[in-house]
Structures are given as C-alpha cells and as structure tokens.
Amino acid sequence: MPLKAVILIGGPQKGTRFRPLSFEVPKPLFPVAGVPMVQHHIEACAKVPGMKEILLMGFYQPNEALSRFLVSAQQEFKVPIRYLQEYAALGTGGGIYHFRDQILSGGAEAFFVLNADVCSEFPLQEMLEFRQQHGDVHSFVILGTTANRTQALNYGCIVANAGTQEVQHYVEKPSTFVSEIINCGIYLFTPAIFQHIGEVFQRNQQELALEESSNGWQRAEVIRLEQDVFTALAGSGKLYVYKTDGFWSQIKSAGSAIYASRLYLNQYSKSHPERLAQNKPGGPVIRGNVYIHPTASIDSTAVLGPNVSIGEGVTVGAGVRVRESIVLHGASLHDHTCVLNTIVGWDSTIGRWARVEGTPSDPNPNDPYAKIDSETLFRDGRLTPSITILGCSVTIPAEVVILNSIVLPHKELSRSYKNQIIL
Numbered sequence: 001m002p003l004k005a006v007i008l009i010g011g012p013q014k015g016t017r018f019r020p021l022s023f024e025v026p027k028p029l030f031p032v033a034g035v036p037m038v039q040h041h042i043e044a045c046a047k048v049p050g051m052k053e054i055l056l057m058g059f060y061q062p063n064e065a066l067s068r069f070l071v072s073a074q075q076e077f078k079v080p081i082r083y084l085q086e087y088a089a090l091g092t093g094g095g096i097y098h099f100r101d102q103i104l105s106g107g108a109e110a111f112f113v114l115n116a117d118v119c120s121e122f123p124l125q126e127m128l129e130f131r132q133q134h135g136d137v138h139s140f141v142i143l144g145t146t147a148n149r150t151q152a153l154n155y156g157c158i159v160a161n162a163g164t165q166e167v168q169h170y171v172e173k174p175s176t177f178v179s180e181i182i183n184c185g186i187y188l189f190t191p192a193i194f195q196h197i198g199e200v201f202q203r204n205q206q207e208l209a210l211e212e213s214s215n216g217w218q219r220a221e222v223i224r225l226e227q228d229v230f231t232a233l234a235g236s237g238k239l240y241v242y243k244t245d246g247f248w249s250q251i252k253s254a255g256s257a258i259y260a261s262r263l264y265l266n267q268y269s270k271s272h273p274e275r276l277a278q279n280k281p282g283g284p285v286i287r288g289n290v291y292i293h294p295t296a297s298i299d300s301t302a303v304l305g306p307n308v309s310i311g312e313g314v315t316v317g318a319g320v321r322v323r324e325s326i327v328l329h330g331a332s333l334h335d336h337t338c339v340l341n342t343i344v345g346w347d348s349t350i351g352r353w354a355r356v357e358g359t360p361s362d363p364n365p366n367d368p369y370a371k372i373d374s375e376t377l378f379r380d381g382r383l384t385p386s387i388t389i390l391g392c393s394v395t396i397p398a399e400v401v402i403l404n405s406i407v408l409p410h411k412e413l414s415r416s417y418k419n420q421i422i423l
C-alpha cells in the first residue's frame with residue numbers, strides 16, 4: 001500500500017523552553033542519543049513497507065543545516081524526504097490541509113502524521129495492523145499511552161470504547177480529569193481526513209467573512225487537529241486509539257532531551273548496538289549506555305555514563321567524569337572536569353577541575369505511568385532547579401562550580417554560579 005509520512009516540526013518561536021539551545025540549531029535537529037531528534041522519526045517511517053515519501057512540515061525558513069540534514073537522511077534511508085514550508089504557523093491541522101495535494105500525490109492511500117517533539121518506539125506497523133483488525137480500513141488511528149491522573153491534564157485525553165477502542169470523547173488538555181489515556185501525537189490517516197479538516201476550514205471562513213478583516217482567508221487556514229478535528233470526530237465511528245506500552249516521552253524542555261536520550265540509548269542495545277560505546281583496553285571507562293561520535297577524542301582515564309552522548313569532534317581530557325549529559329559538537333572538557341545532568345553547547349570549553357552540574361527532572365521512578373514534567377523555568381519568581389545548560393561557545397574557567405544554571409551563548413564566565421540564568 002503506498003504510504004506517506006508528515007513530520008510536524010513547528011517553527012522558530014515555538015520551543016522557547018529549549019533556549020538557549022534553539023538559538024543555534026532548529027529544535028527538530030537537536031541531537032538526541034547522537035542523532036538529530038527527527039532522524040528517529042524518519043528512520044521509523046522509512047522502515048514501514050510502502051513508504052513513498054517523508055515530508056517535514058513547518059514554518060522555519062529553510063536553512064543550510066536543514067537542507068544538509070535532508071540530503072544526508074535521504075541517502076541514508078533511501079526514501080525521498082522534502083521540507084514543506086508553511087507561510088505562517090497554520091497549526092497542527094492547517095499545514096497538512098494546505099499541502100494536501102502534495103501529501104496525496106503518487107496515490108498515497110494512507111499517511112502518518114507525527115509530532116516532531118516526541119520520542120517513541122514509533123509502532124507504525126502495529127498501527128497499520130491494528131486498523132486492519134479493528135474498525136474498518138478507512139478509520140483514523142491515534143497512538144495513545146497511559147499517563148497518571150494529574151499529568152494527563154497536560155495532554156490530549158482520550159476516552160475509548162473498551163472493546164472496540166473507538167474514540168468516544170477527545171478533550172485537549174482538559175482542566176479536570178477526563179482519561180488516563182493520552183494522545184502521543186502520532187496518527188494514521190486516510191485521505192478522507194481532509195474532508196473533515198475542510199469542513200473546519202469552511203466554517204472558519206464563513207465566521208471570518210462576517211468580521212471585517214483583510215486576512216480572513218489566512219486565518220481560516222489555521223486549524224488545530226486536536227481541538228477542531230478530533231473532538232468533532234469522537235463518537236462518529238471513524239476515530240480509534242491504538243494503545244502502546246512502548247516508551248514514549250515529549251521533548252519540550254532541554255531536560256526532557258536528556259531523558260529522551262536515555263530512552264533511545266536504551267533502545268539502541270536492540271536496534272543499533274553499533275552506536276553504543278564499549279569498554280575496550282586503552283579506552284575510557286564506559287558505564288551503561290553511552291554514545292560517542294567516531295571523531296571525538298576521549299582520554300583513556302575518563303569515565304563516561306550512564307546516559308551520555310558525545311558529539312562530533314569533542315575532546316575529553318584525563319580523569320573527566322560525565323554522567324546523564326549531552327555534549328555537543330566541538331566542545332572541550334579539560335582534565336578532571338565533572339559534568340552531571342548538563343547539556344554542554346557547541347564549541348564550549350570547560351576548564352580543568354571545574355564541576356558543572358544540574359538537577360534532573362526525571363519522571364517519578366515509582367510510578368510506571370509518570371511522564372517527565374516540562375515545567376516552566378520559574379516558580380514563585382525563582383528559577384526552578386533543573387539541568388544545567390551551557391549555550392554555544394561558552395567558556396567555563398578552571399576550578400569553578402556551575403550549578404543548576406543556564407548560560408547564554410558566547411559567555412566567558414570568571415567565577416562560580418548557582419541557580420542563575422547568566423545573560
């Protein structure tokens with residue numbers, strides 16, 4: 001069956017919780033477990049038999065980093081990959097409606113839509129099989145997972161028929177409890193979805209025609225898949241939920257990128273064992289799952305892991321300790337530095353014996369359904385302790401301690417800092 005996939009990558013003003021990291025590279029290209037965030041999506045889509053094309057859709061200005069990524073991903077996964085740029089943020093449903101002809105070109109009978117800012121096992125084949133078995137082949141499928149009662153409120157909530165899994169109610173980010181089954185932001189649609197989105201478009205247009213406004217047509221094109229389409233489809237016999245027990249997490253904040261890295265590194269032991277560093281004579285000590293880019297230079301007395309990703313051209317000196325961290329390309333960790341729960345930005349330097357440490361925001365390990373909280377930066381007017389982030393080209397002097405801080409790009413620090421945003 002000819003299939004396509006659309007990955008919703010959003011645009012620049014979103015992803016503010018990702019600052020200062022999103023200054024340098026669009027968030028969808030931020031490396032998670034050693035590869036750009038959306039490469040995990042692309043790899044999963046490319047594996048599905050019949051996948052004809054993968055479309056990245058967003059309102060980023062196409063830039064060199066994005067184009068280079070698309071070219072290399074096409075070669076690696078042997079499937080056409082294109083970027084479709086929205087002229088403005090059209091919402092999660094507006095973009096796919098605007099570009100519907102491109103999505104359906106070549107006779108696609110069904111297509112996946114995936115939010116870029118999630119990490120998952122992407123059980124796409126299972127979603128196809130589920131649709132085959134339940135409902136009819138014309139139905140739409142949402143990937144769902146279980147959350148705890150409080151955290152569910154931060155997601156789209158789904159009430160489904162226990163037998164058929166047909167969606168009966170859909171409420172986006174409800175203010176009171178609706179269901180523990182949440183929307184993972186991964187969907188399987190048929191071309192018929194465009195009739196439903198089209199109805200919303202027409203209604204928007206009629207409503208806006210009554211207002212005096214010159215950009216009415218443009219605003220009618222802004223459509224939210226969740227509130228505008230799913231809520232209306234619930235109970236109509238067309239929308240189903242396929243529940244997964246596989247790993248899944250949102251990637252909203254920088255802290256959740258470290259958590260997502262851990263989930264993907266874990267998966268590598270099955271899917272990409274070659275990407276996991278091994279303990280070798282004369283090599284650094286590896287604890288748990290660690291990714292090291294082949295061009296990185298690591299001293300044999302360094303101790304790395306668990307959950308560490310080391311980028312291209314990074315140098316790690318003698319006696320360095322790194323745990324639960326992402327070190328981006330070109331960074332340099334001088335002898336005996338200690339880096340914990342931190343993202344070290346591109347080309348940053350940490351002086352010898354310095355300690356750079358953050359506080360993890362991991363989900364409660366005693367609750368199997370807990371998700372990571374991508375909380376706001378401030379609570380009660382204070383910076384909440386979270387992972388430490390060094391923007392690109394930051395210089396940390398020798399022998400200082402940087403704790404729970406966010407350092408903006410190109411800063412040269414001269415002393416220790418604790419719980420601060422360093423502008």
Ligand SMILES: Nc1nc2c(ncn2[C@@H]2O[C@H](COP(=O)(O)OP(=O)(O)O[C@H]3O[C@H](CO)[C@@H](O)[C@H](O)[C@@H]3O)[C@@H](O)[C@H]2O)c(=O)[nH]1
Binds near residue numbers: 011089090184185250
């Ligand atoms: N192309 C494009 N993409 C967009 C736009 N707006 C958002 N996106 C992309 O769509 C995805 C969803 O983003 P949000 O609109 O910020 O929603 P959310 O708070 O992440 O919630 C959504 O995802 C949850 C799962 O992670 C769901 O639980 C929830 O129901 C909803 O679908 C992200 O990958 C984002 O980049 C847009 O105008 N255009």
